[in-house]
Amino acid sequence: MTAVDETAKPNPKYSEGRTSWKSWPDYDAATEGLRNYWYPVEWSSQVKRKPTGVKVCGENVVLQRDELGKVHALHDRCPHRGVPLSLGTEEFPSTISCVYHGWTFNLHDGELVAVITDGPDSPMCGKVAVETYPCEEAVGLVWVFIGDREPHPLTEQLPEELVDPPEYAVGGRIEDRDGDWRLYAENGFDEGHAKYLHRTSWWRILKVMPTWNKIHIERHGRWIYRIEDERYWEADFPGLGVWSNHRWWKIKPKQTQGKFLGNTGGAKKNDPYIASQNYPGFVSLSVPGVLRVAYPQFIHYEFYVPIEEGRTKYVGVMVQFKTGLAKAGFYAKYLGGIRWLFHGNFSGQDHWMVENTSAPPERLYRPDISLIEWRRLVEGGNPFGSDETDADKPGADEQAVTLKAANNGG
Ligand code: FES
Numbered sequence: 001m002t003a004v005d006e007t008a009k010p011n012p013k014y015s016e017g018r019t020s021w022k023s024w025p026d027y028d029a030a031t032e033g034l035r036n037y038w039y040p041v042e043w044s045s046q047v048k049r050k051p052t053g054v055k056v057c058g059e060n061v062v063l064q065r066d067e068l069g070k071v072h073a074l075h076d077r078c079p080h081r082g083v084p085l086s087l088g089t090e091e092f093p094s095t096i097s098c099v100y101h102g103w104t105f106n107l108h109d110g111e112l113v114a115v116i117t118d119g120p121d122s123p124m125c126g127k128v129a130v131e132t133y134p135c136e137e138a139v140g141l142v143w144v145f146i147g148d149r150e151p152h153p154l155t156e157q158l159p160e161e162l163v164d165p166p167e168y169a170v171g172g173r174i175e176d177r178d179g180d181w182r183l184y185a186e187n188g189f190d191e192g193h194a195k196y197l198h199r200t201s202w203w204r205i206l207k208v209m210p211t212w213n214k215i216h217i218e219r220h221g222r223w224i225y226r227i228e229d230e231r232y233w234e235a236d237f238p239g240l241g242v243w244s245n246h247r248w249w250k251i252k253p254k255q256t257q258g259k260f261l262g263n264t265g266g267a268k269k270n271d272p273y274i275a276s277q278n279y280p281g282f283v284s285l286s287v288p289g290v291l292r293v294a295y296p297q298f299i300h301y302e303f304y305v306p307i308e309e310g311r312t313k314y315v316g317v318m319v320q321f322k323t324g325l326a327k328a329g330f331y332a333k334y335l336g337g338i339r340w341l342f343h344g345n346f347s348g349q350d351h352w353m354v355e356n357t358s359a360p361p362e363r364l365y366r367p368d369i370s371l372i373e374w375r376r377l378v379e380g381g382n383p384f385g386s387d388e389t390d391a392d393k394p395g396a397d398e399q400a401v402t403l404k405a406a407n408n409g410g
């Protein structure tokens with residue numbers, strides 16, 4: 001046995017690296033998500049006059065449609081004895097009655113308007129209310145504002161191209177998953193994994209993925225974009241040999257294709273509305289955890305909605321700007337394959353990795369500039385209707401400098 005030299009410095013190779021996210025304090029604290037944002041929580045079509053319970057940012061919310069079709073969101077807890085209101089029913093129009101003793105609340109303002117088991121003169125009425133949440137519908141989804149201030153309009157927060165788009169079709173999947181919402185957001189924007197992890201997915205089975213690339217990150221408005229500077233289809237690793245995922249059955253896109261729309265299979269024709277957006281890069285990310293991937297014929301969005309610590313609602317949405325027969329064709333294709341290939345198998349690989357990620361500690365590498373810039377974006381604050389602007393925040397100047405350095409290939 002060799003004696004341990006107590007004075008010897010530990011070999012940095014074995015260092016844990018960054019042991020916490022404390023250098024991004026807001027991000028580090030956002031275990032249950034970022035507050036003062038709208039979150040998509042359920043498909044519009046799933047919310048009916050029967051109450052539906054959801055959890056978002058650690059808050060229990062009940063959704064229910066009134067007799068005019070408007071969706072309302074209330075705190076999902078009966079103040080009487082704490083039973084979830086989502087177990088209740090609508091006994092009178094525009095109200096929700098708790099299943100236990102029939103305390104009945106107005107959907108519009110949460111006021112207690114009747115107590116069925118205490119008679120029409122119940123003295124509790126007018127003295128009790130449950131909190132309500134701002135609630136809207138857009139892109140086939142119900143959105144709830146979670147926060148402590150006046151909500152900004154949902155249209156400010158929707159991806160710009162969805163505010164006043166031409167007619168479109170939507171397909172998607174909502175799934176509650178184990179894993180921190182931040183790890184889902186980081187995985188979504190993570191430059192390094194797509195070409196390696198997903199090379200085995202059925203979605204990519206006919207397409208070659210690059211072996212490695214060089215990128216930089218650019219910020220435009222509230223979005224950060226991954227922008228590819230160099231792409232390598234194969235590489236010769238010293239002493240190890242050549243590696244590529246090219247196979248005889250896989251199609252390699254032309255080098256020039258797909259730089260801005262899609263990454264691997266540039267299309268003969270780009271959708272004119274998508275092309276007109278002139279995205280600087282094909283993958284972009286914004287707060288509070290919205291990923292946008294612009295393909296030549298559709299845009300794929302992922303909303304990483306925090307449910308509670310360690311649990312995330314994955315809202316994957318594919319939007320195609322088509323009408324009539326083409327729209328029907330998209331639905332057929334989506335339900336016939338894409339839903340499973342893309343929102344199932346492909347995105348399932350991400351789910352698998354996030355569940356198996358254990359970070360921090362972390363030793364980041366060059367492509368992880370994408371993660372760092374995302375954390376800085378969060379640290380820059382809430383860009384919507386906030387009284388605190390990015391410029392007021394410490395570190396804003398530093399951020400501008402780093403982004404400039406990155407843009408110059410640093
Ligand atoms: S717990 Fe809701 S009415 Fe009693």
Ligand SMILES: [Fe+2]
Pocket residue numbers: 187188193194198350
């Ligand atoms: Fe992925």
